[in-house]
Amino acid sequence: MPISTINTNSIADDAVTVPKVTDQVLTHRNLIINGAMQVAQRGTSASVSDGSNEGYSTADRFNFQITGLTGVAYTASQSTDAPDNFSNSFKLDCTTAASLAATTNTRFYQRIEGQNLQHLGYGTSGAKSLTASFWVKSNKTGSYGLWFYNAGASRAISRLYTIDSADTWEYKTVTISGDTSGSITNDSGSGLEMRFAIAVGSDLTSGTLATNWGSLVNADRHAGHDANIGLSTDDYWQITGVQLEVGDTATPFEHRSFGEELALCKRYYQKHGNETSAYRYLAPAFCNSTSQAQGVLTLPVTMRAAPTTSVSGSFQLIHASTGSSITLGTKELNESSVGLQPSGSGFTANSGAIIRGANDATAQLKLDAEL
Amino acid sequence: MSEMNITSAQYVTYDGVNDHIDIVIDGDTYSVPIAPANRHYAEIMRQVEAGTLTIQEAE
Numbered sequence: 001m002p003i004s005t006i007n008t009n010s011i012a013d014d015a016v017t018v019p020k021v022t023d024q025v026l027t028h029r030n031l032i033i034n035g036a037m038q039v040a041q042r043g044t045s046a047s048v049s050d051g052s053n054e055g056y057s058t059a060d061r062f063n064f065q066i067t068g069l070t071g072v073a074y075t076a077s078q079s080t081d082a083p084d085n086f087s088n089s090f091k092l093d094c095t096t097a098a099s100l101a102a103t104t105n106t107r108f109y110q111r112i113e114g115q116n117l118q119h120l121g122y123g124t125s126g127a128k129s130l131t132a133s134f135w136v137k138s139n140k141t142g143s144y145g146l147w148f149y150n151a152g153a154s155r156a157i158s159r160l161y162t163i164d165s166a167d168t169w170e171y172k173t174v175t176i177s178g179d180t181s182g183s184i185t186n187d188s189g190s191g192l193e194m195r196f197a198i199a200v201g202s203d204l205t206s207g208t209l210a211t212n213w214g215s216l217v218n219a220d221r222h223a224g225h226d227a228n229i230g231l232s233t234d235d236y237w238q239i240t241g242v243q244l245e246v247g248d249t250a251t252p253f254e255h256r257s258f259g260e261e262l263a264l265c266k267r268y269y270q271k272h273g274n275e276t277s278a279y280r281y282l283a284p285a286f287c288n289s290t291s292q293a294q295g296v297l298t299l300p301v302t303m304r305a306a307p308t309t310s311v312s313g314s315f316q317l318i319h320a321s322t323g324s325s326i327t328l329g330t331k332e333l334n335e336s337s338v339g340l341q342p343s344g345s346g347f348t349a350n351s352g353a354i355i356r357g358a359n360d361a362t363a364q365l366k367l368d369a370e371l
Numbered sequence: 372m373s374e375m376n377i378t379s380a381q382y383v384t385y386d387g388v389n390d391h392i393d394i395v396i397d398g399d400t401y402s403v404p405i406a407p408a409n410r411h412y413a414e415i416m417r418q419v420e421a422g423t424l425t426i427q428e429a430e
Contacts, residue, residue: 055375306408310399331383
């Protein structure tokens with residue numbers, strides 16, 4: 001139909017509704033980054049146990065922490081098992097079982113920057129509702145806790161979702177009201193945390209579920225949660241399609257391209273260097289003596305904060321057509337660049353140089369500015 | 372467990388000024404900027420205030 005013929009006689013006033021058009025025309029709805037678990041810069045699989053490898057280990061932006069589940073171990077992975085229209089999920093697979101304690105608090109979460117949440121109007125009478133939606137699968141049916149926390153105001157609200165059928169992908173939606181009392185700090189710190197309970201003990205379940213925003217009461221956090229992952233080596237839990245959006249209606253998952261999602265993730269974590277055994281260039285440098293050089297790495301995405309750096313593998317410095325093994329140090333760390341300080345011996349003083357991987361697949365500089 | 376099992380921390384200086392803090396977590400070394408918005412720096416300061424961690428002066 002020609003556009004010139006579309007008028008109110010052609011489209012009934014109630015024929016076009018927000019749910020019908022949201023997926024096509026409204027972008028940037030999802031406050032969660034990497035909700036489809038596409039990006040895993042740190043690796044696609046990690047062994048995680050109480051006190052080892054906790055934190056950000058596989059899927060970017062999602063943190064997994066174990067508390068009070070002594071001896072437990074999981075494999076955390078970016079799985080290719082996923083519901084229709086998704087290619088990946090995050091999977092926790094219990095490899096060593098443990099016993100639940102009162103203090104158990106094992107959780108999977110993402111923190112969202114406060115400056116990205118000011119449009120929610122928290123702390124005002126116009127505070128907006130939020131709706132979370134996700135696909136989840138586990139061997140263990142029952143009730144699971146989902147918790148939202150505003151650290152700046154120390155206020156929280158809780159919900160439960162239910163896995164009804166074992167070993168089956170299920171779509172869940174949860175809506176929470178806006179918080180008219182607790183404002184979200186307008187900075188690059190954590191404004192809101194969306195947390196999935198994986199295994200929790202009575203310290204967090206013995207009260208009454210906090211279904212309204214209020215001051216933090218630990219006993220109310222996950223009341224009603226009864227499905228715990230990690231008490232048997234049969235246990236697993238998978239999730240993907242995580243979306244958090246303004247309003248009281250869950251809309252279809254907002255699929256972003258891999259490149260868009262990767263760029264968003266790089267605000268919080270980047271790695272530079274080799275992916276395979278090679279001599280990939282890292283950065284230009286200048287030899288200011290026979291034992292020391294100075295270089296700079298300009299970051300492709302401005303990071304949330306000055307990053308923590310770590311170096312793995314072997315690097316070398318190419319100077320005057322000669323290569324020297326180096327120890328790679330970093331300095332002057334900031335959001336948009338990292339100073340590099342190679343040290344070694346036999347450098348050609350006052351010459352230009354290149355820092356590169358030394359035919360080592362693990363030669364990487366890793367930058368972490370996560371929340 | 373605490374979220375970060377920091378077993379050592381030491382200032383690193385350049386040109387006589389503290390530039391960052393080298394820490395060891397689970398046997399791996401990390402360089403942490405002196406920046407309150409950095410989560411590792413915030414955790415270092417939390418543990419220092421709690422009396423469970425001491426930052427060594429630069430060598």
